Amino acid sequence: xxxxxxxxxxxxxxxxxxxxxxxxxxxxxxxxxxxxxxxxxxxxxxxxxxxxxxxxxxxxxxxxxxxxxxxxxxxxxxxxxxxxxxxxxxxxxxxxxxxxxxxxxxxxxxxx
Amino acid sequence: xxxxxxxxxxxxxxxxxxxxxxxxxxxxxxxxxxxxxxxxxxxxxxxxxxxxxxxxxxxxxxxxxxxxxxxxxxxxxxxxxxxxxxxxxxxxxxxxxxxxxxxxxxxxxxx
Numbered sequence: 001x002x003x004x005x006x007x008x009x010x011x012x013x014x015x016x017x018x019x020x021x022x023x024x025x026x027x028x029x030x031x032x033x034x035x036x037x038x039x040x041x042x043x044x045x046x047x048x049x050x051x052x053x054x055x056x057x058x059x060x061x062x063x064x065x066x067x068x069x070x071x072x073x074x075x076x077x078x079x080x081x082x083x084x085x086x087x088x089x090x091x092x093x094x095x096x097x098x099x100x101x102x103x104x105x106x107x108x109x110x111x112x
Numbered sequence: 113x114x115x116x117x118x119x120x121x122x123x124x125x126x127x128x129x130x131x132x133x134x135x136x137x138x139x140x141x142x143x144x145x146x147x148x149x150x151x152x153x154x155x156x157x158x159x160x161x162x163x164x165x166x167x168x169x170x171x172x173x174x175x176x177x178x179x180x181x182x183x184x185x186x187x188x189x190x191x192x193x194x195x196x197x198x199x200x201x202x203x204x205x206x207x208x209x210x211x212x213x214x215x216x217x218x219x220x221x222x223x
Contacts, residue, residue, distance in 0.1 A: 004154075036214075043116070043202060043214035044155070089154050098168045099145065100204075100212065102154030 002027045004090050006103035013080055013110050021075040021106045023064075023090035031092040033057075033066050033073040034100070038087045047075075047088070080110045114139075116215035118203050124221045125193050133188045133218045137205030143167075144186040145212070146178060149200040161186050190220075198222045 007022040025031065032051045036044040048057030053068035064075045073090060090103040117136045125131050137144050143162045147155035157170035161180035175191045184205075190197055198221050204212040 006154075041216070043216040044204075045214070046211050049211075091154075098143075098160045099157035099170060100147075100155070101157070104152070104154050 002031065002092055002094060002097075002101045004092055004101055004103035006088075006090050006106050008104075008106070010107040010109060013108070015082060015110055015112055016079045017110075019075070019077045019080045019084070019108065021088055021090075021108070023073045023075065023103060025071050025073065025090075025092050027071075027092055027094060029094050029096065031094050033064070034091040034093070035062070035064055035073070035075050036089040036091055036102075038089065038105070040086070044089065080108075082110045082112050084108065085110045116141075116203055116205050116213050118201075118215035118218050120218060121216065122219045122221075124223060126223055127193055127195060129193050130189065130191045131193060131220060133190075133201050133203075133220070135186045135188070135203030135205075135215060137184050137186070137203075138213045141205035141207045141210075141213070142184050143206045144180060144184065145204045145206070146186070146188045147202040147204065148172070149202055149217070151199070155202055158188070193222045195222050 003026045034049045035047040037047045048059040050057040050066035056065045062077045087105045089105045091100045145160040146158040149155040159169040164180045177189045180186045200217040202217045203215045206212045
């Protein structure tokens with residue numbers, strides 16, 4: 001079945017550092033890929049998405065590129081802020097499926 | 113727009129009891145999905161409701177059941193609670209292929 005594997009955390013960074021969170025997936029078809037973010041005490045929010053190979057999703061300075069050849073969708077941000085402290089989830093959805101399949105999440109803490 | 117609202121926010125139940133969680137979808141959304149998020153893990157899909165019927169179900173036992181009302185709101189019921197049912201339960205709503213919006217969740221603790 002479909003699955004998502006994320007880089008384990010927690011990750012602690014200083015402000016303005018570069019952030020990468022690795023995500024790889026297993027799917028039977030051609031999934032859409034997502035990054036969701038969960039701030040403390042809040043629900044999940046969609047951060048960015050990509051629906052086909054080589055698409056790049058971007059939002060709020062975060063980027064991720066859908067790499068079919070390596071089945072990856074790594075999240076990157078060039079200069080993090082304290083406000084980026086949150087749990088980040090990689091997820092996928094198959095074209096013929098209604099559910100989202102999530103990774104375990106990566107906790108990111110940014111220090112001032 | 114209030115977004116997706118869930119109630120209650122926190123709940124403590126005893127093993128063997130039954131619980132009902134509620135979800136109101138974002139305005140304009142007609143589809144509701146439920147997820148279970150255990151501590152330190154990603155959300156796991158329980159089921160999805162559309163047109164008042166269960167459209168898809170994840171790998172959860174029959175103790176987990178749901179309902180969708182004509183106004184698109186939804187309930188999640190869990191019978192015979194186990195300690196392992198302790199988790200954050202998330203509701204998400206969509207309309208067609210639009211982005212899924214999540215509520216803040218209901219924190220269920222089974223003691």
